[in-house]
Amino acid sequence: LALVADALAHSLLPGAGVAWLLFGSSMTALLVGGLIAALATALGAGLLARLTRLKEDAAFAALFSALFAVGVVLVQRAGTPVDLLRFLFGEVLAVGPADLRLAATVATLTVAGFGLFHRAIAIECFDPVFHRAIGGRSALIHFGLLVATALNLIAALHALGIVLALGLFMLPATTAYLWCERWGAMLVASCAIAVAGTVIGFAASCRFALPSGPAIVAALGALFVLSAVFSPRHGLIARLRRPHRHLREGDAHAVCER
Numbered sequence: 001l002a003l004v005a006d007a008l009a010h011s012l013l014p015g016a017g018v019a020w021l022l023f024g025s026s027m028t029a030l031l032v033g034g035l036i037a038a039l040a041t042a043l044g045a046g047l048l049a050r051l052t053r054l055k056e057d058a059a060f061a062a063l064f065s066a067l068f069a070v071g072v073v074l075v076q077r078a079g080t081p082v083d084l085l086r087f088l089f090g091e092v093l094a095v096g097p098a099d100l101r102l103a104a105t106v107a108t109l110t111v112a113g114f115g116l117f118h119r120a121i122a123i124e125c126f127d128p129v130f131h132r133a134i135g136g137r138s139a140l141i142h143f144g145l146l147v148a149t150a151l152n153l154i155a156a157l158h159a160l161g162i163v164l165a166l167g168l169f170m171l172p173a174t175t176a177y178l179w180c181e182r183w184g185a186m187l188v189a190s191c192a193i194a195v196a197g198t199v200i201g202f203a204a205s206c207r208f209a210l211p212s213g214p215a216i217v218a219a220l221g222a223l224f225v226l227s228a229v230f231s232p233r234h235g236l237i238a239r240l241r242r243p244h245r246h247l248r249e250g251d252a253h254a255v256c257e258r
Contacts, residue, residue, distance in 0.1 A: 004042070004146065007064035009153050009166045011041035013071025016157070021074065031102070031154050038150035041067060042143075090161030092202070092212035099158045106155040110148050114187075117141065122183050160213045167217035168194065175224045178231040197223055 015037025016030050023029035041063050048059035114121060123131045124141040132138045149169075156165035176189035201216030229236050 004060060005149050005153075005169055006166055007041060007045070007060040008038040008146065008150050009162050009169075010064040010068040010071075011037050012150070012153055012157065013037075013162055014067050014074055015040075015071075017071050017074030017077075021077070030157065031151075034154045034157070035147075035150050037067065037071075038153070039146065042146045089164055089211065090157065090159050090213040092159050092205075092216070095159050099155075103155045103159075106151045110152060113144065113148060117144070121145065160217070164213050164217045167220060168198075171217070171220035171224050172197065175220070175227045178224075178227045178234045193223060194220070 012034040015033035015035070017033075018037075019026070019029040019033030041060070044063055045056055045059040048054050048063075049056035052059075054062075120131070120136055120141050123134075123136060124138055124145070128138055128142070131141070152169070153162070153165050156168060159165075160168055172190040172194040173186075175193050176186045180186040180189050197220035198216050201219035202212055204210060204219060205212040205215035227235065232238055
């Protein structure tokens with residue numbers, strides 16, 4: 001799913017570029033254009049994986065690379081390089097009421113969807129083969145996850161841009177995964193980490209005159225690095241100490257046997 005989210009994020013650009021060329025800066029047009037491009041990428045990758053010798057990850061990588069290049073050309077033709085930079089990296093301070101309404105609507109729908117189908121989503125994410133074996137609607141859940149991913153990426157388009165929006169998706173989740181064992185706790189922790197990283201990054205951007213979007217993602221990245229190093233159960237230090245602890249326990253057991 002991480003590669004799928006990356007591919008969908010990059011494939012939004014051609015859809016947004018076409019919408020910009022045809023309808024201007026209409027939020028509805030950008031939403032529909034980006035959603036169509038993302039779903040076309042997912043459908044195309046699935047068809048390539050089933051009808052050719054390519055695996056799905058290779059098909060996604062090939063499609064999003066080509067579509068991202070097409071999107072850059074379209075956006076450059078539609079506006080100025082400044083417009084392209086806003087598409088790629090966003091501008092938090094330029095977010096308006098329409099962007100906030102879109103983000104609130106998408107967030108509400110996403111939370112409601114997870115609340116209603118949390119069991120099926122958990123099984124599909126961790127073991128899709130088992131989900132299909134027990135008669136679950138694996139294809140429908142997978143398609144719903146793709147739609148939710150595309151909608152959330154579009155909602156973050158103006159704030160963080162296509163390149164950085166994926167960081168807001170992945171960094172809180174991967175950071176929480178280093179601390180939590182249960183899926184419910186992981187969801188709560190990832191939300192808390194996302195809020196903390198956003199507040200820290202935005203405060204740093206105001207204090208040091210930094211771009212807001214990159215500062216937010218950089219703050220989330222710093223939290224991830226700290227967690228990867230210092231997490232008490234799954235961090236690097238804990239993993240490096242574990243063989244030595246097992247060795248000491250083995251030596252003590254040998255002494256007791258003697």
